[in-house]
Amino acid sequence: xxxxxxxxxxxxxxxxxxxxxxxxxxxxxxxxxxxxxxxxxxxxxxxxxxxxxxxxxxxxxxxxxxxxxxxxxxxxxxxxxxxxxxxxxxxxxxxxxxxxxxxxxxxxxxxxxxxxxxxxxxxxxxxxxxxxxxxxxxxxxxxxxxxxxxxxxxxxxxxxxxxxxxxxxxxxxxxxxxxxxxxxxxxxxxxxxxxxxxxxxxxxxxxxxxxxxxxxxxxxxxxxxxxxxxxxxxxxxxxxxxxxxxxxxxxxxxxxxxxxxxxxxxxxxx
Amino acid sequence: xxxxxxxxxxxxxxxxxxxxxxxxxxxxxxxxxxxxxxxxxxxxxxxxxxxxxxxxxxxxxxxxxxxxxxxxxxxxxxxxxxxxxxxxxxxxxxxxxxxxxxxxxxxxxxxxxxxxxxxxxxxxxxxxxxxxxxxxxxxxxxxxxxxxxxxxxxxxxxxxxxxxxxxxxxxxxxxxxxxxxxxxxxxxxxxxxxxxxxxxxxxxxxxxxxxxxxx
Ligand SMILES: Nc1ncnc2c1ncn2[C@@H]1O[C@H](COP(=O)(O)OP(=O)(O)O)[C@@H](O)[C@H]1O
Ligand SMILES: [Mg+2]
Numbered sequence: 203x204x205x206x207x208x209x210x211x212x213x214x215x216x217x218x219x220x221x222x223x224x225x226x227x228x229x230x231x232x233x234x235x236x237x238x239x240x241x242x243x244x245x246x247x248x249x250x251x252x253x254x255x256x257x258x259x260x261x262x263x264x265x266x267x268x269x270x271x272x273x274x275x276x277x278x279x280x281x282x283x284x285x286x287x288x289x290x291x292x293x294x295x296x297x298x299x300x301x302x303x304x305x306x307x308x309x310x311x312x313x314x315x316x317x318x319x320x321x322x323x324x325x326x327x328x329x330x331x332x333x334x335x336x337x338x339x340x341x342x343x344x345x346x347x348x349x350x351x352x353x354x355x356x357x358x359x360x361x362x363x364x365x366x367x368x369x370x371x372x373x374x375x376x377x378x379x380x381x382x383x384x385x386x387x388x389x390x391x392x393x394x395x396x397x398x399x400x401x402x403x404x405x406x407x408x409x410x411x412x413x414x415x416x417x418x419x420x421x422x423x424x425x426x427x428x429x430x431x432x433x434x435x436x437x438x439x440x441x442x443x444x445x446x447x448x449x450x451x452x453x454x455x456x457x458x459x460x461x462x463x464x465x466x467x468x469x470x471x472x
Numbered sequence: 473x474x475x476x477x478x479x480x481x482x483x484x485x486x487x488x489x490x491x492x493x494x495x496x497x498x499x500x501x502x503x504x505x506x507x508x509x510x511x512x513x514x515x516x517x518x519x520x521x522x523x524x525x526x527x528x529x530x531x532x533x534x535x536x537x538x539x540x541x542x543x544x545x546x547x548x549x550x551x552x553x554x555x556x557x558x559x560x561x562x563x564x565x566x567x568x569x570x571x572x573x574x575x576x577x578x579x580x581x582x583x584x585x586x587x588x589x590x591x592x593x594x595x596x597x598x599x600x601x602x603x604x605x606x607x608x609x610x611x612x613x614x615x616x617x618x619x620x621x622x623x624x625x626x627x628x629x630x631x632x633x634x635x636x637x638x639x640x641x642x643x644x645x646x647x648x649x650x651x652x653x654x655x656x657x658x659x660x661x662x663x664x665x666x667x668x669x670x671x672x673x674x675x676x677x678x679x680x681x682x683x684x685x686x687x
Contacts, residue, residue: 352591352609355592
């Protein structure tokens with residue numbers, strides 16, 4: 203049975219879309235047939251990050267409304283045959299996400315996919331609530347700063363109270379914390395919350411720590427999910443997180459500031 | 473602070489309040505508010521109280537409860553998550569002679585919460601004690617007519633003795649609260665002595681004053 207993962211946060215700009223793209227690609231690399239859906243109606247960022255923006259014909263809303271079928275709308279990734287992108291509409295607004303329509307589309311996707319990754323919009327309104335409603339698991343993307351942690355806490359509460367699993371009294375949504383845009387240097391200087399601070403407040407299991415890394419911007423500018431970049435700390439951290447999601451044990455990396463050798467510092471290489 | 477709601481209605485109340493706040497914004501910023509309903513006995517719909525709460529929050533005030541409420545108003549206020557307090561005078565008169573009935577010791581009178589209380593949620597233990605085994609997040613609110621026990625960190629707001637029981641207490645394993653209140657008296661986090669922050673504490677009323685005891 204297919205597994206629905208929502209990537210959510212409450213707060214905007216914390217790395218949900220970056221994470222959705224990386225996690226979906228990571229699952230596909232592990233041989234899981236995966237589709238990543240853009241629930242951020244009106245903004246449409248996912249197809250850019252996935253590098254398929256010039257192949258979009260029909261979108262999620264078209265399929266919900268019955269104007270196109272799944273085969274017409276799904277875009278197969280050029281790098282991984284197990285990976286598909288389901289883009290959203292840039293012209294409509296989030297009210298177009300009718301819950302029944304979304305349910306029908308998800309049920310159809312479940313027939314042929316192992317994992318369905320839902321890239322949630324920011325906020326705690328209709329769009330975000332619809333994205334998390336059908337989730338089996340949630341990846342709560344959080345930056346190590348107070349307002350992001352507070353919004354994540356709020357979203358975790360909503361997952362526990364307003365998801366379909368909660369409403370039906372089924373086993374709760376499996377909630378994971380992914381700490382992103384983590385700068386070990388700034389944490390060491392006391393400018394950002396530590397991993398322990400964040401875990402203490404949110405008290406959910408930690409799936410991974412994604413360091414702040416220039417490679418993320420580079421990756422999204424070239425439409426390549428950062429997980430393809432195995433030289434980049436962020437890419438490697440995402441690979442670890444996906445492995446953990448699938449039950450492997452991996453040590454947490456990138457928690458402490460990197461010790462720079464004198465040699466590297468002298469030559470200005472990070 | 474206690475704000476009296478007149479007969480004139482919400483729009484009027486808001487306007488008067490806005491101009492008062494305009495004159496001394498420092499004084500009002502984030503001030504906890506108890507609404508006195510003495511002059512507005514007609515207001516009895518939960519929706520009205522929810523609206524009032526929104527209005528007060530919008531003005532950067534912290535609504536915590538109502539006083540001088542009739543039974544219908546108590547009910548409606550509770551539904552909107554506002555505790556009911558006895559007016560200070562009534563409380564003084566009542567306290568020495570007839571202590572409020574304690575909830576019976578039976579398990580049915582206490583409410584047990586085994587999960588963390590997340591930001592944006594509110595829990596009300598009506599008619600009894602509230603026991604929370606995990607932490608209460610900033611932006612969450614726990615309310616009980618009796619005592620409150622928190623076996624994690626209390627980082628949100630805790631309101632014990634919500635219907636006026638001045639004997640109610642708050643026990644926390646780790647005090648980092650935004651606000652603690654007992655029977656209409658309150659302390660905001662700025663008023664809690666630094667020595668108690670992050671530590672186990674007991675909060676009670678002593679002669680109508682909020683007291684924090686470390687242990
Ligand atoms: N680990 C990271 N290091 C550096 N920049 C990041 C990282 N994660 C995300 N970003 C950047 O942050 C911005 C917001 O990311 P995005 O994934 O679009 O967030 P959201 O979908 O939550 O709004 C983008 O410019 C992205 O490139
Ligand atoms: Mg996004």
